[in-house]
Amino acid sequence: MTAVHAFGRSPARHCKSCGAAVEWRVPDDGDTRQRAVCSTCDTIHYDNPLNVVGTIPVWDNKVLLCLRNIEPRFGKWTLPAGFMELGETLAEGAARETQEEAGAHIEMGSLFSVLSVMRVGQVHFFYHARLLKLDFDPGHETQKVQLFAEHEIPWDELAFRTVRETLIRHFADQASGQHGFHTIDIN
Amino acid sequence: MTAVHAFGRSPARHCKSCGAAVEWRVPDDGDTRQRAVCSTCDTIHYDNPLNVVGTIPVWDNKVLLCLRNIEPRFGKWTLPAGFMELGETLAEGAARETQEEAGAHIEMGSLFSVLSVMRVGQVHFFYHARLLKLDFDPGHETQKVQLFAEHEIPWDELAFRTVRETLIRHFADQASGQHGFHTIDIN
Numbered sequence: 539m540t541a542v543h544a545f546g547r548s549p550a551r552h553c554k555s556c557g558a559a560v561e562w563r564v565p566d567d568g569d570t571r572q573r574a575v576c577s578t579c580d581t582i583h584y585d586n587p588l589n590v591v592g593t594i595p596v597w598d599n600k601v602l603l604c605l606r607n608i609e610p611r612f613g614k615w616t617l618p619a620g621f622m623e624l625g626e627t628l629a630e631g632a633a634r635e636t637q638e639e640a641g642a643h644i645e646m647g648s649l650f651s652v653l654s655v656m657r658v659g660q661v662h663f664f665y666h667a668r669l670l671k672l673d674f675d676p677g678h679e680t681q682k683v684q685l686f687a688e689h690e691i692p693w694d695e696l697a698f699r700t701v702r703e704t705l706i707r708h709f710a711d712q713a714s715g716q717h718g719f720h721t722i723d724i725n
Numbered sequence: 726m727t728a729v730h731a732f733g734r735s736p737a738r739h740c741k742s743c744g745a746a747v748e749w750r751v752p753d754d755g756d757t758r759q760r761a762v763c764s765t766c767d768t769i770h771y772d773n774p775l776n777v778v779g780t781i782p783v784w785d786n787k788v789l790l791c792l793r794n795i796e797p798r799f800g801k802w803t804l805p806a807g808f809m810e811l812g813e814t815l816a817e818g819a820a821r822e823t824q825e826e827a828g829a830h831i832e833m834g835s836l837f838s839v840l841s842v843m844r845v846g847q848v849h850f851f852y853h854a855r856l857l858k859l860d861f862d863p864g865h866e867t868q869k870v871q872l873f874a875e876h877e878i879p880w881d882e883l884a885f886r887t888v889r890e891t892l893i894r895h896f897a898d899q900a901s902g903q904h905g906f907h908t909i910d911i912n
Contacts (some may be wrong), residue, residue: 586775624774627841667903
């Protein structure tokens with residue numbers, strides 16, 4: 539159970555199918571990991587990494603960041619991003635989050651960075667995006683949005699390490715004229 | 726609720742924290758989607774896409790495929806792949822699945838394909854991998870493994886469309902001398 543607690547998830551105590559208490563054990567089906575198993579109806583509960591999808595919205599040489607209005611990291615700056623939902627592709631999720639958090643009008647580009655964040659059981663994805671106009675309507679998760687050139691980025695006030703790593707590579711690629719794709723592991 | 730059923734998941738009927746029956750409704754926290762919400766203890770249950778991670782194990786111009794010994798697609802051929810687990814990166818998950826399903830000794834390469842499979846709420850990832858020896862020890866999920874050149878691939882007997890799309894692009898890149906990275910949406 540300790541391994542499951544470690545990712546900030548609240549572990550299952552009851553079966554989602556029948557409500558009986560679950561046991562934490564390795565299922566009898568050839569699995570090798572402890573899962574929450576229902577002794578009453580045999581339902582096995584799996585807990586897997588979550589995808590966070592977002593964009594790097596660009597206008598000229600500036601990047602749009604959102605000042606967070608929610609926890610975690612209230613009052614810190616982030617690229618628009620959030621949990622991927624059922625019923626959408628990675629790119630559709632990234633576009634939706636950009637709309638919800640920044641109310642920005644964008645043209646989606648290619649996938650730029652994929653970051654495994656093992657400690658929290660997440661994978662983050664950031665897509666290139668081009669702002670079509672300077673007209674924003676941030677949702678309730680965002681206090682305000684602002685455009686930043688590289689030297690203006692509030693590096694010490696960024697909400698997430700994945701945002702930092704993505705911005706570093708974005709500006710490096712911009713400076714060198716490369717159009718890279720980056721896979722990054724964060725512990 | 727229909728939208729949730731549509732991804733082949735069994736929807737939550739009981740709260741994982743307290744076991745009470747859940748209600749399907751939009752939570753009061755600014756969310757816009759129906760979730761399983763516990764009226765007794767207020768736990769909100771989220772159901773999100775799952776990541777499937779695997780490799781394209783190569784020896785000379787041949788690719789290793791596994792003949793499936795489990796459902797779904799028992800008796801069909803697949804690249805070694807399976808669900809990403811908590812506590813691992815994408816690449817570590819892909820290497821683990823290759824070990825578990827093929828017992829193959831590989832050197833991991835870069836990420837080759839990322840495929841959003843919207844209908845089943847999954848994202849599939851395939852990494853380049855180089856076989857280090859022709860010595861395999863497939864696990865219980867695999868009947869046997871076999872190496873295939875492009876003209877030998879059992880195209881009509883492949884287990885998953887993501888495997889097909891990945892193999893098509895792998896051989897195309899091999900033929901053209903390119904070393905591409907591919908994002909693909911599958912409905």
